Amino acid sequence: MSSKRLHNKVILVFGGLGLLGKTLCKAIRTVNGTPVIADVSHDAYRDWLAKEGLSDTDFPFVPADILETISVDKALRTVHETFGRLDAVLNAAYPRNKNYGVKFLDVSLADFNENVSLLLGGYFNVMQRAAKFFLDNEAGGNIVNISSIYGVIPPRFEIYKGTSMTTPVEYAAAKSALQHVSRYAAKYLKGSNIRINCVSPGGLLDNQPAPFLSAYGEHCNSKGMLTPDDVVGTILFLLSDDSAYVTGQNIVVDDGFTL
Numbered sequence: 001m002s003s004k005r006l007h008n009k010v011i012l013v014f015g016g017l018g019l020l021g022k023t024l025c026k027a028i029r030t031v032n033g034t035p036v037i038a039d040v041s042h043d044a045y046r047d048w049l050a051k052e053g054l055s056d057t058d059f060p061f062v063p064a065d066i067l068e069t070i071s072v073d074k075a076l077r078t079v080h081e082t083f084g085r086l087d088a089v090l091n092a093a094y095p096r097n098k099n100y101g102v103k104f105l106d107v108s109l110a111d112f113n114e115n116v117s118l119l120l121g122g123y124f125n126v127m128q129r130a131a132k133f134f135l136d137n138e139a140g141g142n143i144v145n146i147s148s149i150y151g152v153i154p155p156r157f158e159i160y161k162g163t164s165m166t167t168p169v170e171y172a173a174a175k176s177a178l179q180h181v182s183r184y185a186a187k188y189l190k191g192s193n194i195r196i197n198c199v200s201p202g203g204l205l206d207n208q209p210a211p212f213l214s215a216y217g218e219h220c221n222s223k224g225m226l227t228p229d230d231v232v233g234t235i236l237f238l239l240s241d242d243s244a245y246v247t248g249q250n251i252v253v254d255d256g257f258t259l
């Protein structure tokens with residue numbers, strides 16, 4: 001990969017302080033891009049910089065809540081005013097409520113509705129506001145949404161045997177819909193030089209129990225669960241001009257898990 005692949009590109013990363021978001025922001029810098037972290041907690045941002053010895057010049061921050069239209073609009077405007085440009089918006093935020101993560105038969109209707117609204121509504125909000133921003137600026141634009149393999153196939157529930165883990169039904173609903181809404185928006189915006197794509201990573205390593213990792217790995221090609229570093233290449237591709245003519249697509253990065 002060219003070390004200057006994102007030269008001069010300013011990329012606003014919603015959820016930039018998450019497991020995937022932090023790795024993505026660092027990767028954007030390694031290919032000469034400017035990541036701007038958009039996340040809910042300024043304290044978490046300061047803690048991360050301090051812990052990793054990073055500078056706020058290399059990793060600037062704007063406070064942003066993907067569930068608030070005014071907040072997203074302000075983040076888009078602030079980045080444009082500060083850097084004189086905004087090339088791409090990457091959404092890797094993961095809002096969910098306190099009851100999220102329970103098994104299908106235990107999910108209340110209220111929690112289903114709330115979590116789908118958080119997970120899907122937040123991504124709709126960012127997509128719509130970014131599209132409007134790019135249209136108003138008449139300079140084109142690029143939007144990349146992080147979906148999931150569980151928006152592609154139903155879960156392999158058998159891999160959770162012996163653990164308290166599951167794939168929440170709200171996640172399946174929101175992530176599959178995110179892929180379709182992204183295609184919808186890409187088509188709606190055809191002819192505007194704005195492109196929208198999804199990346200659907202497989203499960204990312206995050207201290208999951210060994211029996212689960214082993215059961216998961218049996219469905220994979222060579223590695224099994226991936227690290228955030230394993231999926232950044234595909235996301236950088238979509239953020240770069242190498243993918244200038246890719247729009248309305250979903251790219252699965254899962255070591256063959258969904259095959």
Ligand SMILES: NC(=O)c1ccc[n+]([C@@H]2O[C@H](COP(=O)([O-])OP(=O)(O)OC[C@H]3O[C@@H](n4cnc5c(N)ncnc54)[C@H](O)[C@@H]3O)[C@@H](O)[C@H]2O)c1
Binds near residue numbers: 016094095096122
């Ligand atoms: N972790 C995985 O195994 C995995 C696998 C496939 C796909 N994904 C997807 O990747 C994306 C990132 O996942 P992750 O594991 O890095 O999540 P994470 O929980 O580690 O981080 C999510 C980030 O989103 C931020 N956030 C939450 N609510 C927000 C809001 N309202 N506005 C702005 N920011 C908000 C959080 O502060 C956090 O920094 C999600 O879309 C997730 O579905 C994750």
